[in-house]
Amino acid sequence: MDDNLNSEISSVSATPAQIPTRAVRPRGILAIVLALLALIAAAYSAWGVYRLQHPQDANSLRTRLDQLGTQLDGTQRSVESNQRESESFRARAKDIDGVNKSLREEVLGLSERTRLLEDAVTNLAEKRLSGHDALALNEAELLLLLGQQRYALFHDAAATIAAYRQADMALAETDDPAFVGVRQTVAAEIEALNAQQDKGVNVAVTAIDQLRGRLAKLPLAQGRQTPASETPAADESRLWRVVSQFVRVSHDQDVLASVHARGGELGGELIALDLSVAQSALLARDATAYHDALQRVRLACAQRYAATDPAVIEILAELDKLIAMPLAAPAPGILGSALKELRNLRITHALQRSPKAAPAATAASAGQS
Structure with missing residues (x-):
């Protein structure tokens, strides 16, 4: 059937080429219109025959199209849901950034407070150590002075040595390494007193x-x-x-x-x-x-x-x-050196800590010496 239709179309299409150039007649136009109608009818008949011969393919195609439409709707809904979740995540991230910023500020504030607290504790520790050191230095200075005066008044070397040893123990309680030299001088004076002690x-x-x-x-x-006196006079x-x-x-x-x-x-x-x-x-x-x-x-x-x-x-x-026999040996030449060295070091420390208090400390030391 298709072959006949094609042959007719070929004969119809070849007819104008074979017609000599002349005026178109009304009969020819009608023939062309009829041929076109016949062609359309043949095509429709062919499409109907095809549909009759392959009904399942059309149904499956329609079903496939419906499935694709359904999948497309689901995909669109998924995209919309993902967009909403993205917006929700974005809002949460913004909230988390705000919380992190506030936490960061609080941590910085706590760090500053911790630093201030550490400074306060350090100052208290320094004050405690300075007070303890001052008390120990005062005790050592008093013991050195007592030992020196004991030897000057009574030439009692044993009591002087005992006082100097107690002064060395007081100096050992200080944490300042600058007074190590004073302890060495005290040890030298004790050794000199032991050597010169009058046995x-x-x-x-x-x-x-x-x-x-x-x-x-x-x-x-x-x-x-x-x-x-017992003999009586005359x-x-x-x-x-x-x-x-x-x-x-x-x-x-x-x-x-x-x-x-x-x-x-x-x-x-x-x-x-x-x-x-x-x-x-x-x-x-x-x-x-x-x-x-x-x-x-x-x-x-x-x-x-x-x-x-x-x-x-x-x-x-x-x-x-x-x-x-001489009652007491002369005092050692080194006696009193530790006391002078201790006073000089204390004056130096007073100058380093508070320059305004230096003249008063110097005057007090000069008055004691």
Whole structure:
């Protein structure tokens, strides 16, 4: 059928080429119109035949088109939903940015407060340490001054060393390394005091104790004469002789000489008492009382005991040595250096901390020195 239709169309299309050039007749136009109508009818018939022969393909195509339309609607709805979710996420992100910004500002504020708190704690710690150091330095300065004055007044090296050791312990409690040099100077002064400490004092005390025990074994002087005061004068009246038996007037030295010359127990007790006075003066570093007591002991021994006896001569020689012995050694040249160094360092620190307080500190230090 299609072949016939094509042949007719070919014959119809070839007809105008074969017609000679001449005027178109009404019969020819009608034939063309009929041919076109026949062609349209043939095409419609062919389309109808095709539809009749392939009905499933058309249904499947329509179904496919419906499915594509449905999928397109779903895709459009998904796109719209994604757009709404994107807008929601964008709004949330904006809110999160605002929250992060506020949190960042709060963290910065907390950091600033923490820094201020740390500064305050540091200042409190510095004040506490400075107060503790000042107290320790005051204690060390006082102990050094006490030790120096103790040695200057009493030449007591042991007490001075004890005070210096306590001052060194007070300096050890400070946290400032600048005072390490002061501790070294204190150690040098202690070493000098130990080297110059007069051990002869202990030897002298022991020697006096030994003398006290040896004096009881010495022989008394022979041929003691009655003092002149006891021999009655030729020109004295009888009344004076009677009164002189009850009242006797004499000087102290005469009385002591009389007591020692008689050799009684009172003379020995006086010698022992003077030896005790000499020991006490020696321990107290009282040179005047020490030498006076030993001088009295030597004079009493020379009057009481036999001067020619070797033991008496030996004891008198020992007494002469004890009298000539220096009571205290001279002060070491380094004594007082630690105190001066400590005061200079404290003045330097005062200048560094508060320049306005420097003149007052300098004046106070000058007044103390």
